[in-house]
Amino acid sequence: MDAKPTLEQIRRAPKVLLHDHLDGGLRPQTIVELADAAGYTDLPTDDPEELGAWFVAAANSGSLERYLETFRHTVAVMQTREALERVAAECVEDLAADGIVYAEVRYAPEQHLRGGLRLEEVVEAVQAGFAEGVRRVAHRGAVIQVRTLLTAMRQAARSREIAELVVRYRDEGVVGFDLAGPEAGFPPSRHVDACTYLRQQNAYLTIHAGEASGLPSIWEALQWCGADRIGHGVRVVEDIEAADEHLHGARLGRLASYVRDKQIPLEICPSSNVQTGAAPSLEAHPIHLLHRLRFRVTVNTDNRLLGGITLSDEFAALVDTFGYGWDDLESFTVNAMKSAFASFDERLVLVNGRIKPGFAQLKWGGR
Ligand SMILES: O=c1[nH]cnc2c1ncn2[C@@H]1O[C@H](CO)[C@@H](O)[C@H]1O
Ligand SMILES: [Zn+2]
Numbered sequence: 001m002d003a004k005p006t007l008e009q010i011r012r013a014p015k016v017l018l019h020d021h022l023d024g025g026l027r028p029q030t031i032v033e034l035a036d037a038a039g040y041t042d043l044p045t046d047d048p049e050e051l052g053a054w055f056v057a058a059a060n061s062g063s064l065e066r067y068l069e070t071f072r073h074t075v076a077v078m079q080t081r082e083a084l085e086r087v088a089a090e091c092v093e094d095l096a097a098d099g100i101v102y103a104e105v106r107y108a109p110e111q112h113l114r115g116g117l118r119l120e121e122v123v124e125a126v127q128a129g130f131a132e133g134v135r136r137v138a139h140r141g142a143v144i145q146v147r148t149l150l151t152a153m154r155q156a157a158r159s160r161e162i163a164e165l166v167v168r169y170r171d172e173g174v175v176g177f178d179l180a181g182p183e184a185g186f187p188p189s190r191h192v193d194a195c196t197y198l199r200q201q202n203a204y205l206t207i208h209a210g211e212a213s214g215l216p217s218i219w220e221a222l223q224w225c226g227a228d229r230i231g232h233g234v235r236v237v238e239d240i241e242a243a244d245e246h247l248h249g250a251r252l253g254r255l256a257s258y259v260r261d262k263q264i265p266l267e268i269c270p271s272s273n274v275q276t277g278a279a280p281s282l283e284a285h286p287i288h289l290l291h292r293l294r295f296r297v298t299v300n301t302d303n304r305l306l307g308g309i310t311l312s313d314e315f316a317a318l319v320d321t322f323g324y325g326w327d328d329l330e331s332f333t334v335n336a337m338k339s340a341f342a343s344f345d346e347r348l349v350l351v352n353g354r355i356k357p358g359f360a361q362l363k364w365g366g367r
Pocket of ligand 2: 180
C-alpha cells in the first residue's frame with residue numbers, strides 16, 4: 001500500500017479518461033498510411049517514428065496557437081468515412097491497452113467535411129469505428145465503454161448546429177458538447193445560444209477555459225454558458241492567494257470558491273499544459289495545489305500523439321513529481337467517473353464494479 005505505484009501497475013489500474021481528442025491521438029503509422037491513401041503530401045516526414053517525434057517537438061511550442069497548428073496534418077487525413085472509422089477503432093484499442101475502462105473521446109465534426117461528408121455522416125462513421133474498436137477489444141477479453149463528445153470550434157460559427165447534432169445522437173453514444181480551439185479572443189460568451197439550447201434540452205456540456213485565457217473565460221463558461229465541467233481550468237489558481245507549503249492561509253476568491261464549493265469537475269491535462277505554456281513545468285503545475293485544496297480534479301491526456309503519452313504515463317509522472325500514492329490516483333479516477341456524462345446507473349456500476357475493486361486489488365492484493 002505504501003509502495004510507490006509503478007508504471008506497470010498503473011497501467012493495470014481501471015482508469016477513466018474524460019478529455020481526449022480523437023484527432024490528437026492517431027498512431028503515427030496510421031497517419032502515414034492514410035496520407036498515402038489520400039494523396040496528402042504535406043507531412044513533415046513519412047517515417048512513423050520520426051513523425052511521432054515531430055509532433056511532440058512541434059507541440060512543445062509554449063503557445064496554444066502553435067500547438068493547434070499541428071492538427072493540420074491529422075485533420076487532413078481524417079476526411080473519409082474509412083479514415084474516420086479506422087482512427088476511431090484504433091483509438092479504442094489504444095485506450096483499452098492502457099487499462100482505461102471508461103472514456104469520453106471528442107472531436108469537431110465540422111473539421112471533417114472537406115471530403116464531401118455531411119456532419120451526420122462524420123458522426124456515424126466515428127460511432128461505427130468506436131463500436132468496431134469495442135468489438136476488437138472484447139475479443140481480447142477487455143471491456144471498455146467509450147462515449148463521444150462533439151466539439152464546436154470556438155473561432156467558427158457552427159456551435160448551434162453542433163449542439164443540435166449532440167441532441168440528435170444522444171441515444172447513440174454521444175453524451176455531450178465541447179468548445180475548443182484558440183481561447184484568446186474567442187470567449188465562451190460567443191456561444192451562449194448553443195449552450196442555452198443544450199441546457200434546455202437537458203444535455204451536457206464542457207468548455208475549454210482557463211488554459212490560454214484566465215478567470216473571465218472560466219467565469220463565462222460557468223455563468224454565461226452553464227458548463228457542467230471545465231476543460232483544463234488550471235488558471236482558476238489566479239483566484240487563489242498564495243498559501244505556504246502546508247496551505248495555511250490559502251484564500252480563495254469568489255470564482256475559485258464557487259468552483260470548489262460546487263465541485264465543478266476540472267479536466268486537467270498536465271503534459272498538454274506544459275506544452276502550451278499554461279503551466280511552466282510539471283513541478284510547478286497548479287494540479288498539486290488544486291488537489292490538496294480538494295477541488296474536483298481529474299487527470300487527462302488531451303492529445304496522446306502530441307504529448308507522446310498515455311493516461312498511465314500522466315499518472316506515473318504525477319507519482320514521480322508529487323509523491324502521489326494509490327489513494328490519490330483512485331481519487332482522481334473516482335472523481336472522473338462521478339463527473340462523466342454517462343447516466344448515474346452506468347457511473348455507479350463502474351465505480352462499484354470495476355474502479356473500487358480494481359484499486360483494492362492493486363493496493364492490497366499482493367498481501
Ligand atoms: O488543449 C486544447 N485547447 C484548445 N483546443 C484544443 C486543444 N486540444 C485540441 N484542441 C482542438 O480541438 C479540436 C477538435 O478535437 C482539434 O482539432 C484542436 O484544434
Ligand atoms: Zn483539449
